[in-house]
Each structure stands twice: as structure tokens, then as C-alpha cells.
Amino acid sequence: MTLSRLILGLLSLAPMTGYELKKHFDATVNHFWSADKAQIYRTLTTLVKDGLCIAETVQQDGLPSKQVHRITEHGRAALLEWLETDPAPDAERNAFLGRVFFAAQLDEKQLHKLFDRRREAALSYLASLQEQLDASRAASPGEALYFQLATLRNGIRHLKAELDWLQDIEKELV
Amino acid sequence: MTLSRLILGLLSLAPMTGYELKKHFDATVNHFWSADKAQIYRTLTTLVKDGLCIAETVQQDGLPSKQVHRITEHGRAALLEWLETDPAPDAERNAFLGRVFFAAQLDEKQLHKLFDRRREAALSYLASLQEQLDASRAASPGEALYFQLATLRNGIRHLKAELDWLQDIEKELV
DNA sequence: ATCTACTAGTAGACTTGTCAACCGCATCAG
DNA sequence: CTGATGCGGTTGACAAGTCTACTAGTAGAT
Numbered sequence: 001m002t003l004s005r006l007i008l009g010l011l012s013l014a015p016m017t018g019y020e021l022k023k024h025f026d027a028t029v030n031h032f033w034s035a036d037k038a039q040i041y042r043t044l045t046t047l048v049k050d051g052l053c054i055a056e057t058v059q060q061d062g063l064p065s066k067q068v069h070r071i072t073e074h075g076r077a078a079l080l081e082w083l084e085t086d087p088a089p090d091a092e093r094n095a096f097l098g099r100v101f102f103a104a105q106l107d108e109k110q111l112h113k114l115f116d117r118r119r120e121a122a123l124s125y126l127a128s129l130q131e132q133l134d135a136s137r138a139a140s141p142g143e144a145l146y147f148q149l150a151t152l153r154n155g156i157r158h159l160k161a162e163l164d165w166l167q168d169i170e171k172e173l174v
Numbered sequence: 175m176t177l178s179r180l181i182l183g184l185l186s187l188a189p190m191t192g193y194e195l196k197k198h199f200d201a202t203v204n205h206f207w208s209a210d211k212a213q214i215y216r217t218l219t220t221l222v223k224d225g226l227c228i229a230e231t232v233q234q235d236g237l238p239s240k241q242v243h244r245i246t247e248h249g250r251a252a253l254l255e256w257l258e259t260d261p262a263p264d265a266e267r268n269a270f271l272g273r274v275f276f277a278a279q280l281d282e283k284q285l286h287k288l289f290d291r292r293r294e295a296a297l298s299y300l301a302s303l304q305e306q307l308d309a310s311r312a313a314s315p316g317e318a319l320y321f322q323l324a325t326l327r328n329g330i331r332h333l334k335a336e337l338d339w340l341q342d343i344e345k346e347l348v
Numbered sequence: 349a350t351c352t353a354c355t356a357g358t359a360g361a362c363t364t365g366t367c368a369a370c371c372g373c374a375t376c377a378g
Numbered sequence: 379c380t381g382a383t384g385c386g387g388t389t390g391a392c393a394a395g396t397c398t399a400c401t402a403g404t405a406g407a408t
Contacts (some may be wrong), residue, residue, distance in 0.1 A: 001394090002267075012279070018356075019356050020356095032266060034265055034266075036396055036397085038360095038396080038397085039395060039396080041356095060355090062404060063356075063403075066356060066357085079279070082273075083276060083288075087270040088269070093176075094207070095176045095262070097206035098179065098206060099261055100321050101203065101325050102257060104320070105186070106258070114261075117261070118261065146346075147275060148275055150339075150343060154274070154336075162328075164331060165324075165331045191387090210364095210365060210366055212365085213365060215388070216364095217364095236374060236385095237373075238373065
């Protein structure tokens with residue numbers, strides 16, 4: 001469900017091919033949703049089947065022909081409906097916390113490795129989100145992308161929270 | 175993978191039935207991993223098949239007989255191995271942020287509804303985590319549950335970050 | 349001359365997770 | 379006496395997501 005609505009959302013901004021959708025997922029939506037190539041194409045065919053978007057084949061010379069997908073009125077309605085539905089409480093799956101939960105079974109060296117790796121991952125991820133945020137702000141100042149940027153700011157807040165938490169832990173582990 | 179390791183982790187603390195595992199998932203692990211009943215039982219059978227735990231049937235009077243699962247040495251080794259493996263960067267799926275990303279298509283009323291609901295959900299979830307934390311600390315003071323509690327503290331930090339972010343948004347939306 | 353990467357998509361197997369129903373037996377409240 | 383709830387578990391159908399490999403042409407680098 002969510003994937004199909006996110007695809008509709010992207011198509012509501014501009015018509016696109018599956019290939020381009022994949023790139024958008026990897027580039028701009030990636031920090032809160034990832035998508036497999038195969039999954040995107042499959043979802044597109046069901047969207048077309050349900051009349052939420054239409055596909056038109058476009059010939060290109062030198063390149064393989066592509067199928068540009070365009071959202072329909074019906075699709076826009078479905079998107080809006082989804083935007084308004086109660087976002088069910090997130091399932092919040094976190095395999096790292098799973099490891100922490102049983103971390104008492106690790107020795108000191110392994111413990112530090114566990115948390116250090118996490119800290120480094122969080123730091124570099126934070127840097128990349130910050131970069132994305134700055135780049136987006138530079139590219140289109142003003143309020144145009146307000147909500148897109150808000151999702152980045154959300155990620156940044158959470159990464160900082162994670163880093164604070166890691167710092168607490170490392171202080172206490174000494 | 176993760177589910178099977180989390181089950182092994184719980185079994186490493188005490189032998190248990192599938193039924194009890196389900197209760198533990200709902201009660202103590204729920205804030206970072208949820209598990210469906212059917213999935214737990216299926217995973218248990220494959221764990222047994224792989225020799226990572228063994229099941230012994232225990233008769234009870236008045237109640238249906240149960241299958242207590244006990245972790246094996248092989249299982250403990252598999253658990254440790256998992257604890258040490260590089261925790262692949264979380265997939266971080268967040269359907270709420272998906273809605274925010276396209277929220278420019280909502281009117282003011284709908285926007286406030288979206289964020290208000292989120293805030294209320296975060297607040298009540300925060301309260302429940304805080305409660306769990308206090309209850310656990312009261313039940314077993316000292317450092318016994320340090321890492322279990324750390325996962326709760328992680329959740330609390332993140333919820334506070336979420337609330338701070340929501341406050342920013344609401345200030346800016348005015 | 350070969351190797352890599354990009355464009356654009358297809359296909360199949362597989363794993364994971366979710367939903368809903370069903371089994372028997374017990375206990376307790378209305 | 380009936381119905382709800384707890385215990386302990388099983389089954390089947392599905393939805394969602396992942397992984398690998400394949401097609402087929404272009405362009406640029408080694």
C-alpha cells in the first residue's frame with residue numbers, strides 16, 4: 001500500500017518511468033522509504049491495472065523505448081485519500097536495538113565495536129542528510145519544498161537523538 | 175533472520191513456549207520489533223529443524239500440553255555470531271514521513287489533523303515507554319537489565335526528538 | 349578489443365510478515 | 379446455561395519485499 005501511494009505521490013509531481021522512479025527513491029525518498037526495482041515495476045503494473053495511472057510508450061533513438069507513467073484523476077483522488085488516512089502507528093523495526101537488547105552477552109571489546117560502528121554510521125548518515133538539506137535549500141530557496149525538507153529535518157533530529165543516546169551509553173560503559 | 179535471532183535471544187534468557195514468546199514480544203520487545211503469532215511458531219519449527227533449539231512436550235493437567243523450547247549450544251553460537259555481525263543500516267520505513275513528503279497537497283485543516291494526530295500518538299507512546307522504564311527499574315534495580323533499559327531509553331530519546339520536530343513544524347505553519 | 353556503466357525493463361524464486369480462521373479444554377461472570 | 383476470556387497451538391491464503399539473472403543497445407575508458 002505505502003509503496004503504491006509513494007509512487008503515486010512522485011507521479012503527481014511529474015510523469016515518470018519506472019527507471020526514474022527508482023532513482024528518485026534512491027535519491028530523495030530513501031531516508032524514510034526504500035524500494036526495490038522489481039517491486040517498483042510490479043507496483044506500476046497494478047497501478048495501471050487499477051486505473052490510477054496510465055502508461056504511454058515513448059520511442060527513443062539510441063536508447064530502449066520507455067514507458068512514461070502519468071497519474072490519472074482517479075489516481076490523484078486515491079493519493080489524497082491516503083494522505084488523509086490515519087497513519088497507523090509505525091511498526092518501528094530496529095535490528096540494532098535487537099542486538100543491544102541482548103548485548104549483555106558480549107564482552108567489552110565487542111560492545112565497543114557494536115556502539116562505535118553505530119556511531120560512525122549515524123555520523124556519516126547525518127552528514128549526508130545535512131548535505132542533502134543544504135543542497136535542496138540552495139537549489140530552490142523559499143517555501144516550495146517545505147514538506148520535503150521537513151522530512152530531512154526529521155531524519156536529522158532523529159540522528160542527533162541517536163548520537164546523544166550513544167554518548168550516554170558510552171559514558172556509562174566506561 | 176532478525177526474528178529468528180530475537181527468538182534465540184529470548185530463549186537464551188529462559189526456555190519458553192511459542193505462546194510465551196509472543197507475550198514477551200508484545201510486552202518487552204515491542205518498541206523495536208513486533209511479531210505475528212503465526213510467524214513465531216513457524217520460525218520456531220525452522221529453529222528446531224536447524225538444531226538451534228530443541229522442543230520438549232510438557233503435559234499439563236487442565237491445560238493443553240505445551241512445547242517448551244530450549245536453546246542449544248549451537249543456538250547460542252548462532253546468537254553470538256549475529257550479535258557481532260555488522261548491523262546493516264536500518265531500512266527505516268516511515269509511512270508518516272511519506273505523507274509529510276506530499277503534504278503540500280493538503281489544505282490547512284488536513285495538515286493540522288495530520289500533525290496533531292502524530293503528536294498525540296507520540297505523546298501517549300512516550301508515556302507508555304516511560305512507564306515501562308520506571309516499572310522495570312523498580313522491579314529490578316541495579317545494572318541487571320542495563321541493555322534492555324537502554325533500548326527503552328533509545329525509544330524515549332527518539333520520541334522526544336519527534337515531538338521537538340513537530341513543535342518546529344507547528345510553529346512554522348502558524 | 350574488452351570491460352564497465354548507463355538506460356529501461358522483465359522474470360522467477362524466495363523470504364518475511366500479515367490476516368483470519370480453527371482446534372480443544374478450562375474457568376468465571378452474568 | 380451461555381458466552382467471553384485465557385491457554386497453546388496449527389493452517390492456509392496473501393501481500394510485500396528481496397535477490398539474481400537476463401535482454402539489448404549506447405558510450406566511454408583501459
